[in-house]
Amino acid sequence: VNSFTGDLRFSATAARARHSAIADLMVRALVRPGTLSLAAGFTDNAVLPVSIVRDALAHMPAGGGCLQYGSNQGRPTLREAIAAHIGSQHGERPDAVGADGIVMTNGSQQALYLLAQVLCNPGDIVLVESPTYFVVFDVLAGLGIEAVELPMDAAGQVDVAGTGELFERLRAEGRLERVKMAYFITYFSNPSAVSMTEGVKRALGSLVAQHVPWLVTIEDTAYRDLYFSRPYPAASMLSLGEWTGLPLVQTGSFSKCFSPGIRLGFFATNVPALVEKTMCVKGQQDFGSANISQWIAEFAMTRGLFDPFVAGLRVHYQAKAKALDDALGAGGLKALGWRWEMPEGGLMLWLKGPTGLDTGMTGAFCRACMDSEVLYVPGDFCYANAASAPRCNVRLSIGAPPVEDLREAARRFALAAQTVLRG
Amino acid sequence: VNSFTGDLRFSATAARARHSAIADLMVRALVRPGTLSLAAGFTDNAVLPVSIVRDALAHMPAGGGCLQYGSNQGRPTLREAIAAHIGSQHGERPDAVGADGIVMTNGSQQALYLLAQVLCNPGDIVLVESPTYFVVFDVLAGLGIEAVELPMDAAGQVDVAGTGELFERLRAEGRLERVKMAYFITYFSNPSAVSMTEGVKRALGSLVAQHVPWLVTIEDTAYRDLYFSRPYPAASMLSLGEWTGLPLVQTGSFSKCFSPGIRLGFFATNVPALVEKTMCVKGQQDFGSANISQWIAEFAMTRGLFDPFVAGLRVHYQAKAKALDDALGAGGLKALGWRWEMPEGGLMLWLKGPTGLDTGMTGAFCRACMDSEVLYVPGDFCYANAASAPRCNVRLSIGAPPVEDLREAARRFALAAQTVLRG
Numbered sequence: 001v002n003s004f005t006g007d008l009r010f011s012a013t014a015a016r017a018r019h020s021a022i023a024d025l026m027v028r029a030l031v032r033p034g035t036l037s038l039a040a041g042f043t044d045n046a047v048l049p050v051s052i053v054r055d056a057l058a059h060m061p062a063g064g065g066c067l068q069y070g071s072n073q074g075r076p077t078l079r080e081a082i083a084a085h086i087g088s089q090h091g092e093r094p095d096a097v098g099a100d101g102i103v104m105t106n107g108s109q110q111a112l113y114l115l116a117q118v119l120c121n122p123g124d125i126v127l128v129e130s131p132t133y134f135v136v137f138d139v140l141a142g143l144g145i146e147a148v149e150l151p152m153d154a155a156g157q158v159d160v161a162g163t164g165e166l167f168e169r170l171r172a173e174g175r176l177e178r179v180k181m182a183y184f185i186t187y188f189s190n191p192s193a194v195s196m197t198e199g200v201k202r203a204l205g206s207l208v209a210q211h212v213p214w215l216v217t218i219e220d221t222a223y224r225d226l227y228f229s230r231p232y233p234a235a236s237m238l239s240l241g242e243w244t245g246l247p248l249v250q251t252g253s254f255s256k257c258f259s260p261g262i263r264l265g266f267f268a269t270n271v272p273a274l275v276e277k278t279m280c281v282k283g284q285q286d287f288g289s290a291n292i293s294q295w296i297a298e299f300a301m302t303r304g305l306f307d308p309f310v311a312g313l314r315v316h317y318q319a320k321a322k323a324l325d326d327a328l329g330a331g332g333l334k335a336l337g338w339r340w341e342m343p344e345g346g347l348m349l350w351l352k353g354p355t356g357l358d359t360g361m362t363g364a365f366c367r368a369c370m371d372s373e374v375l376y377v378p379g380d381f382c383y384a385n386a387a388s389a390p391r392c393n394v395r396l397s398i399g400a401p402p403v404e405d406l407r408e409a410a411r412r413f414a415l416a417a418q419t420v421l422r423g
Numbered sequence: 424v425n426s427f428t429g430d431l432r433f434s435a436t437a438a439r440a441r442h443s444a445i446a447d448l449m450v451r452a453l454v455r456p457g458t459l460s461l462a463a464g465f466t467d468n469a470v471l472p473v474s475i476v477r478d479a480l481a482h483m484p485a486g487g488g489c490l491q492y493g494s495n496q497g498r499p500t501l502r503e504a505i506a507a508h509i510g511s512q513h514g515e516r517p518d519a520v521g522a523d524g525i526v527m528t529n530g531s532q533q534a535l536y537l538l539a540q541v542l543c544n545p546g547d548i549v550l551v552e553s554p555t556y557f558v559v560f561d562v563l564a565g566l567g568i569e570a571v572e573l574p575m576d577a578a579g580q581v582d583v584a585g586t587g588e589l590f591e592r593l594r595a596e597g598r599l600e601r602v603k604m605a606y607f608i609t610y611f612s613n614p615s616a617v618s619m620t621e622g623v624k625r626a627l628g629s630l631v632a633q634h635v636p637w638l639v640t641i642e643d644t645a646y647r648d649l650y651f652s653r654p655y656p657a658a659s660m661l662s663l664g665e666w667t668g669l670p671l672v673q674t675g676s677f678s679k680c681f682s683p684g685i686r687l688g689f690f691a692t693n694v695p696a697l698v699e700k701t702m703c704v705k706g707q708q709d710f711g712s713a714n715i716s717q718w719i720a721e722f723a724m725t726r727g728l729f730d731p732f733v734a735g736l737r738v739h740y741q742a743k744a745k746a747l748d749d750a751l752g753a754g755g756l757k758a759l760g761w762r763w764e765m766p767e768g769g770l771m772l773w774l775k776g777p778t779g780l781d782t783g784m785t786g787a788f789c790r791a792c793m794d795s796e797v798l799y800v801p802g803d804f805c806y807a808n809a810a811s812a813p814r815c816n817v818r819l820s821i822g823a824p825p826v827e828d829l830r831e832a833a834r835r836f837a838l839a840a841q842t843v844l845r846g
Contacts, residue, residue, distance in 0.1 A: 002519070002661055004670040004694045009603060009637050014541035017703030045486040053490060053715070057480050060473060067471040067684035069464075096425070106529060106709040113708045118437035142707040180432065214432050238425055247427040261490035261714035271427045280440030284565040285536045286529040290713050291684035292476070 012122075016142050032373060036409040038324075039375040041190070041347070042260065042400040047316050049259055049300065049309055056299035057292075066295030072279050072288040074104025074266070078298035082266055085301065086250065089224065091198070091235030097250070097268040103275055103282070104289045108222055108251040108265030110282075112183070113139055115249060115267065118277040119180045119216055120145045125170075127182040129158060131350075131382030131393070133190045133220070136183060147384035148179075156194035158184070160203040167211040182208075182217045187224035187232050188346025191382050191395035195344070198234035205242030216247045216274070222265075225257040225310050227345035228318035238270060247271045254297050256347065257310050262293035317347060320398040320406060324349055327407040331414025336421055347399045350379075353392040357420070360391050368416035374409045435545075439565050455796060459832040461747075462798040464613070464770070465683065465823040470739050472682055472723065472732055479722035480715075489718030495702050495711040497527025497689070501721035505689055508724065509673065512647065514621070514658030520673070520691040526698055526705070527712045531645055531674040531688030535606070536562055537701040537708075538672060538690065542603045542639055543568045548593075550605040552581060554773075554805030554816070556613045556643070559606060570807035571602075579617035581607070583626040590634040605631075605640045610647035610655050611769025614805050614818035618767070621657035628665030639697070641672045645688075648680040648733050650768035651741035661693060670694045677720050679770065680733050685716035740770060743821040743829060747772060750830040754837025759844055770822045773802075776815040780843070783814050791839035797832045 060066055073079070079099035087094040105111040120126065122144030128136060130149040140147045148170075151162030170176040186196040208215050219237050236250055237243045253265040269275060282288070300306040325342045328351070337354025359365050359378050369376060379393025380386065401409060483489055496502070502522035510517040528534040543549065545567025551559060553572040563570045571593075574585030593599040609619040631638050642660050659673055660666045676688040692698060705711070723729040748765045751774070760777025782788050782801050792799060802816025803809065819836075821829060 002516075002667045002671070002693050004668060006636070006668070006670070008542070008639065008670060008694065008696055010696075010700060011541055011544045011547075011603075013544075013704065014700040017541070017700055017707075019703060019706075042492055045488065045491055048486075048490040050483060050490065054477075054480050057477050063468040063471075065468065065684075067473065067476060067682040068466065068468055069678075069683040093425075106713070109707075110709050118434055118440070119431070121434045121436075124434075139707045142704060180434075213429070216431065244425045245427060245429070247429070247431060248425070255492075259490040259715075260492040261488075261718075263709060263711070263713035263715075270425050271431065273431055273433075277433060277437045277440055280442060281436065281565060283442075284440075284532075284562045285708070286533050286686060288686070290529070290686035290716055292682075292686075292719075293713055293715065295684075296715075 012144070013142065016144055018138065018141065035373040035375055036401060036405050036412065037375040038396040038401070038409050038413070039377045040400055041397055043256060043347070044316065044320070044399060046402065047313055048261070052300050052305050052309060053259070053296055056296040059299065061295065066291045068291060070288050070291035070294060072283050073275070074102070074289060075291070075294045075298055077302060078104065078294050081298060081301035082252070083268070086236070086238070086268060089236075090231035090233060091239065093239040096236065096238040097270065101270060101272070101275060102266055102268045103278055104294055105265045105267065105282070106263050106286065106289050107255055108220065108253040108267070109135070111251045111265055111267040112136065112218070114278040114281055115181065115216070115218065115274070116140060116143050116145060117281055118274070123178065125175065125179045127179060128384050129184060129189070130384060131191050131379060132183065132384070133185055134377070134381045137384060149384045156192050157197060157200050158204060160200060160207060163204070164207055164211065167207070176212065179212055179215060182215055183220065184218065185220045185222070186234070186236070187221055188226060188343060190223065190346065191348050191377065191379070192350045193341070193343035193346050193348050195232040196234065198240070201234060201237055202240055202242040205237065205240060205246065208246055209242070213246060216249060216271070218249045218251060220251045222251070222253040222256050223346040226313060226317060226347065228314055228321065229344065232345065238268070247274070249274065257313060258297065258300065258306070262290070262296055264289060264293045264297055317398060320403055321349065323403045324396065324398050324406045324410055327410030328414065331410055333414050333417055336417050338417065347397055349396040349398065351394040351396065353394060355392065358391045359394050363391070365416060365420045368419045369413060372412040372416045374412040374416065376413065435567070436565065439567055441561065441564065458796040458798055459824060459828050459835065460798040461819040461824070461832050461836070462800045463823055464820055466679060466770070467739065467743070467822060469825065470736055471684070475723050475728050475732060476682070476719055479719040482722065484718065489714045491714060493711050493714035493717060495706050496698070497525070497712060498714070498717045498721055500725060501527065501717050504721060504724035505675070506691070509659070509661070509691060512659075513654035513656060514662060516662040519659065519661040520693065524693060524695070524698060525689055525691045526701055527717055528688045528690065528705070529686050529709070529712050530678055531643065531676040531690070532558070534674045534688055534690040535559065535641070537704050538604065538639070538641065538697070539563060539566050539568060540704055541697070541700040546601065548598065548602045550602060551807050552607060552612070553807065554614050554802060555606065555807070556608055557800070557804045560807060572807045579615050580620060580623050581627060583623060583630060586627070587630055587634065590630070599635065602635055602638060605638055606643065607641065608643045608645070609657070609659070610644055611649060611766060613646065613769065614771050614800065614802070615773045616764070616766035616769050616771050618655040619657065621663070624657060624660055625663055625665040628660065628663060628669065631669055632665070636669060639670045639672060639694070641674060643674045645674070645676040645679050646769040649736060649740060649770065651737055651744070652767065655768065661691070670697070672697065680736060681720065681723065681729070685713070685719055687712060687716045687720055740821060743826055744772065746826045747819065747821050747829045747833055750833030751837065754833055756837050756840055759840050761840065770820055772819040772821065774817040774819065776817060778815065781814045782817050786814070788839060788843045791842045792836060795835040795839045797835040797839065799836065
């Protein structure tokens with residue numbers, strides 16, 4: 001076999017590339033097949049839209065069109081359906097966004113990557129919540145962009161006054177001009193399960209208008225549809241008056257609320273130039289997302305199949321969240337000083353361990369969990385600033401494991417917590 | 424509606440982004456619906472794998488697995504099938520590449536983008552044939568990379584001696600170190616329909632080893648399966664001794680030989696570090712290509728459906744190529760000084776107009792074609808160096824139009840040629 005074993009001359013992009021932390025965790029799970037993972041962000045195989053997908057392919061557009069190239073921006077009817085869906089959600093203006101302002105992407109991940117590419121040069125700054133979705137750090141680091149944490153309050157909301165002070169500090173340091181984007185997960189966040197209140201959104205809009213009117217604010221709504229009992233009572237920024245005239249992007253995904261395997265997401269924006277610029281770069285990368293995936297989503301949304309499907313997911317994941325919540329409680333964690341809340345939507349439970357506990361990868365608790373064959377995401381992965389990250393938190397996902405595995409995983413987790421406490 | 428009309432601060436990447444030439448051509452076609460396009464690189468809707476796709480979805484892996492996230496590198500069984508397919512082609516070593524050396528991508532386009540990202544910094548050089556696939560220029564320009572033309576001989580083969588002189592010249596200019604990649608379309612090229620002879624491949628291998636052993640050579644095989652009467656009699660570089668120990672990449676695509684709408688391609692390499700680095704960047708962009716698309720391709724390849732399907736495409740496109748070839752001949756183009764050859768595979772006819780004719784977008788011939796409602800790709804789009812590009816060539820695609828449209832388009836094209844000649 002012809003194999004090359006010399007040294008290649010890689011680019012600066014390659015030099016910045018790093019393996020994602022979650023990928024390493026997944027590898028550990030593969031190495032020990034008995035391990036139960038509460039770490040992976042997968043959804044539940046038991047509730048994938050198998051029959052909808054088959055129906056969609058049975059009703060392909062004439063001429064097999066969804067097996068042909070599509071457009072770079074994405075199927076117009078799908079984009080119209082998404083615009084209508086956004087406009088129909090709790091508290092939204094019906095015309096919050098138009099189909100022209102929507103670009104279909106390979107998961108919302110690609111939306112984030114493209115937006116960072118067209119807005120940021122190496123050395124620029126993106127503001128993030130703490131904690132936030134840790135994959136964002138890989139995206140930003142890969143493009144040479146600095147992630148700067150926003151101050152948060154005890155309820156897990158962005159501290160608006162503190163953010164104003166941050167802007168002042170960045171201005172004094174001559175760094176404010178480098179702040180190009182802010183990234184918020186505003187509904188049932190990964191990892192914290194917290195939703196941003198409408199009051200905080202409005203206050204942030206006023207603050208951005210005052211300090212950084214060029215800032216492109218990205219509102220990630222990947223989990224918005226996955227509420228349990230009721231929609232979270234806050235409109236998206238696109239519908240809030242305080243944000244009028246400010247550049248906004250809303251990202252969404254079919255991964256969590258439909259099927260990760262069709263690899264389809266989108267962004268919606270009120271900035272035509274962002275559509276234009278990202279489409280140029282997307283054209284360089286792939287010419288447009290898979291037409292077959294777009295057709296499946298379009299079929300589901302336009303035939304009235306999407307809403308009932310998501311309604312079923314809500315019941316399913318609420319039951320799973322409750323099962324994990326109950327099992328953690330039954331494991332005696334609260335008596336050991338652990339604190340968490342039953343989430344109101346999404347796929348995550350966010351646990352705060354007792355003061356002084358180190359949940360990091362190198363700590364005794366993580367080793368105890370590995371020994372007990374249960375995986376979690378260490379909370380410190382979810383903070384931009386590793387040095388100041390709290391090291392007592394844990395992200396648990398209810399996505400993939402069936403209820404019985406959630407219960408067993410909770411049992412093992414609680415066992416590890418007790419083992420470590422006994423020292 | 425909340426819309427942002429101010430000026431945003433875009434990145435250097437955004438500043439380099441430009442609309443692709445072909446996109447502009449497509450828009451023109453949309454504006455005049457009666458227009459027949461020989462410009463678009465679409466395939467034929469009449470021969471899309473509709474029933475294979477439906478069967479694949481009827482036989483989804485247990486648990487709906489192809490609707491779940493997949494791996495970043497891609498489905499192992501699919502990669503094994505691709506490795507076996509490469510190894511089974513004309514002249515190849517059976518073990519030319521292993522599944523570990525294959526990465527699934529969103530079309531081969533993303534493979535090219537990722538490779539350019541991990542290998543090149545802005546200002547670096549990629550060597551290209553002249554003519555070559557023009558979308559490559561958008562990719563390279565978007566990343567700030569310079570495309571440098573290789574000298575070609577009269578048969579459309581790379582001029583090996585001239586390439587050696589080019590290396591010497593680049594070395595003398597202090598630019599040789601910046602040459603990071605070479606990009607060749609080695610089977611039934613887009614646009615020229617030329618295949619690279621095995622002799623040229625071997626001579627290039629020796630030349631690269633001598634002058635630029637760090638150079639990553641990309642062999643684009645998108646059209647290899649689409650031969651008409653017989654496979655083109657040249658092994659890929661991965662199987663040729665002259666290339667042993669040199670870094671090689673082979674890109675492939677399911678777009679032309681199966682379905683563009685599943686948006687699936689791959690690259691195969693003998694450089695493990697290239698797999699590792701591109702996967703890091705792909706992880707930032709999308710976590711892996713659509714699992715559903717990969718399953719469809721895997722199903723087709725592992726159930727013995729792919730080879731018979733491609734065999735059918737060969738017959739279909741050969742007949743279409745012959746229909747266009749005949750109709751152009753019947754239109755009297757040869758008497759007007761036009762020259763071309765019936766291709767032996769692929770989806771393109773490459774025509775050389777009479778000396779002095781300008782086929783560029785702003786010329787009289789292009790206007791005459793627009794007036795006659797027929798579109799082609801001006802040949803000068805396919806050269807990296809616009810200033811020296813021959814302006815008398817034309818790329819015609821047999822992909823999308825049915826035979827009757829090919830004939831009518833050829834009639835219009837010949838009419839325009841006569842009109843311009845009469846001037």
